[in-house]
Amino acid sequence: MHYDAVVIGSGPAGSVTARYAAESGAKVLIIERRAEVGVPVLCGEGISQKVDHYKVLEGTRWIATKMQGARIFSPNGTMVTLAAEYAGNETGYVVYRDIFDQELARGAVKKGAELMLNTRAVGLLKKNGKITGISAQQFDETIDIEADVVVGADGVESRVGRWAGIKTTLKPYDLETCVQYTLANIDWDSPYCDFFLGKHVAPGGYVWVFPKGKDVANVGIGILASLSEAGKAKQYLDKFIAAQPALKKGEPLRILTGADPVAEPIQSVTDNILLVGDAARQVDPITGGGLMHAIEAGRYAGETIRKAVEKQQFDTELLSEYETRWKKAFGKKLHRNYVVKEIMLDMEDKTLDMLADSLKDYKFEEFSTISIIKALVTKHPSLLVKLTPLMKLARA
Amino acid sequence: MAKRKAVVKKEKCLACGGCISVCPQDAILMIFSKADVDDKLCNSCSICVKTCPIGAITWEGASHAL
Numbered sequence A: 001m002h003y004d005a006v007v008i009g010s011g012p013a014g015s016v017t018a019r020y021a022a023e024s025g026a027k028v029l030i031i032e033r034r035a036e037v038g039v040p041v042l043c044g045e046g047i048s049q050k051v052d053h054y055k056v057l058e059g060t061r062w063i064a065t066k067m068q069g070a071r072i073f074s075p076n077g078t079m080v081t082l083a084a085e086y087a088g089n090e091t092g093y094v095v096y097r098d099i100f101d102q103e104l105a106r107g108a109v110k111k112g113a114e115l116m117l118n119t120r121a122v123g124l125l126k127k128n129g130k131i132t133g134i135s136a137q138q139f140d141e142t143i144d145i146e147a148d149v150v151v152g153a154d155g156v157e158s159r160v161g162r163w164a165g166i167k168t169t170l171k172p173y174d175l176e177t178c179v180q181y182t183l184a185n186i187d188w189d190s191p192y193c194d195f196f197l198g199k200h201v202a203p204g205g206y207v208w209v210f211p212k213g214k215d216v217a218n219v220g221i222g223i224l225a226s227l228s229e230a231g232k233a234k235q236y237l238d239k240f241i242a243a244q245p246a247l248k249k250g251e252p253l254r255i256l257t258g259a260d261p262v263a264e265p266i267q268s269v270t271d272n273i274l275l276v277g278d279a280a281r282q283v284d285p286i287t288g289g290g291l292m293h294a295i296e297a298g299r300y301a302g303e304t305i306r307k308a309v310e311k312q313q314f315d316t317e318l319l320s321e322y323e324t325r326w327k328k329a330f331g332k333k334l335h336r337n338y339v340v341k342e343i344m345l346d347m348e349d350k351t352l353d354m355l356a357d358s359l360k361d362y363k364f365e366e367f368s369t370i371s372i373i374k375a376l377v378t379k380h381p382s383l384l385v386k387l388t389p390l391m392k393l394a395r396a
Numbered sequence B: 001m002a003k004r005k006a007v008v009k010k011e012k013c014l015a016c017g018g019c020i021s022v023c024p025q026d027a028i029l030m031i032f033s034k035a036d037v038d039d040k041l042c043n044s045c046s047i048c049v050k051t052c053p054i055g056a057i058t059w060e061g062a063s064h065a066l
């Protein structure tokens, strides 16, 4: 079995990479260890409407609700509302991630990619030190799959990078550990995705409520692993729900645990290897949103594979084009937001309340970091000191 | 005395992979949708135990001292 590229993982990163590579005629195989693409869902399921520009999803079956924007609640309950166009990569649609992932995979297969389920990559194949493919466990058999490019689209716990010598282990400081219920029979009919902040709500993270129709919503929590103790995320979430009259009578249709990397981007290319999506830590360190970046980077990865196949060149030199492109598109933003994450982690609840109070009437029309900081500082001059590092960033 | 090793309660694990992504020893793998600790590699650092959002990782043989 020889392929131009073998893609490990059928999440958004893997399917979109495979789609763009296969479209150009490359021989591509996706392998997935699960028995069904997209199942179980491990996601809050919020995504920006920017996803429409990519035209990688047909129809509307994957959409649960269309959102008007986001509301952020500071520790004392002060609310800041953001219209959809300013609310970042995680609000726009709330989707059914299982259907979403299956539609993306269907798109890849339609372009000619092959897909194997129940197939888990277990190691790299090497000949004279050169990577020549992967070894995989398929049902109860071990199979060898030869390929010129191995794509690690294997999510947060990525092995492919480690096998190729890239350091992917996350510091607990760089991981949000999550629990989410999909609650039914709640009184939560809102066109907004809601975010709740505060040390007593979610240390180093937030609680989210993403509506999926009139009386159903994803209610989840992420807390920073370095501030976590065994089972703490679930305890905090249960406490939050119990204190919300509109949520507490809800019954869960689903419970999931999740791990969301909030790290600095890492090296994503080496000879014969590309890392895409969560495997490359392409997640927004503030929001934990990774779907849009996985899709965008998947496209660059697929296009780079196409070039590599045309030239029959699979070394770091050629494949680096992929890394250059995604870092140019959103690498700077990831770095900046990582610094903002660190600043926010140092903030007391009181400071967050002041921030929210300054922004609650702010019209997010002139949306630049500087104009927001001006609004903040006019109302609460003492914020100035705390925000100095942010101002430096905004000017950089 | 042998150091205690982390163990995953298989009936509790929901397979998010969080523990795997932070284990500094690379001692955890996902096998058939359950995290699984290789006790030969585990150095008892407790990072995975603290990370698991539902407390599915505990210490082997609770009587073992650290």
Ligand SMILES: Cc1cc2nc3c(=O)[nH]c(=O)nc-3n(C[C@H](O)[C@H](O)[C@H](O)COP(=O)(O)OP(=O)(O)OC[C@H]3O[C@@H](n4cnc5c(N)ncnc54)[C@H](O)[C@@H]3O)c2cc1C
Residues within 6 Å of the ligand: A008, A009, A010, A011, A012, A013, A014, A031, A032, A033, A034, A038, A042, A043, A044, A045, A046, A047, A089, A090, A119, A120, A121, A122, A153, A154, A155, A156, A159, A178, A179, A180, A220, A257, A258, A259, A260, A276, A277, A278, A279, A283, A288, A289, A290, A291, A292, A294
């Ligand atoms: C609780 C939670 C909520 C989130 N909410 C949002 C949100 O609202 N909006 C947003 O944009 N992002 C959100 N994210 C982040 C988002 O889920 C990820 O960024 C996204 O799933 C990344 O896609 P991916 O394709 O890189 O990886 P994944 O979707 O994780 O796909 C990886 C695939 O690889 C497979 N795989 C892994 N190892 C192997 C192997 N050895 N062999 C074969 N197959 C393998 C897995 O089974 C899986 O199917 C959330 C994350 C969590 C944990």
Ligand code: SF4
Residues within 6 Å of the ligand: A257, B008, B012, B013, B014, B015, B016, B017, B018, B019, B020, B034, B035, B051, B052, B053, B054, B055, B056, B057
């Ligand atoms: S962190 Fe907990 S739920 Fe997630 S894979 Fe590890 S043991 Fe399972």
Ligand code: SF4
Residues within 6 Å of the ligand: B006, B022, B023, B024, B025, B026, B027, B028, B037, B041, B042, B043, B044, B045, B046, B047, B048, B049
């Ligand atoms: S205790 Fe530390 S070394 Fe052992 S499995 Fe957990 S994270 Fe890995």
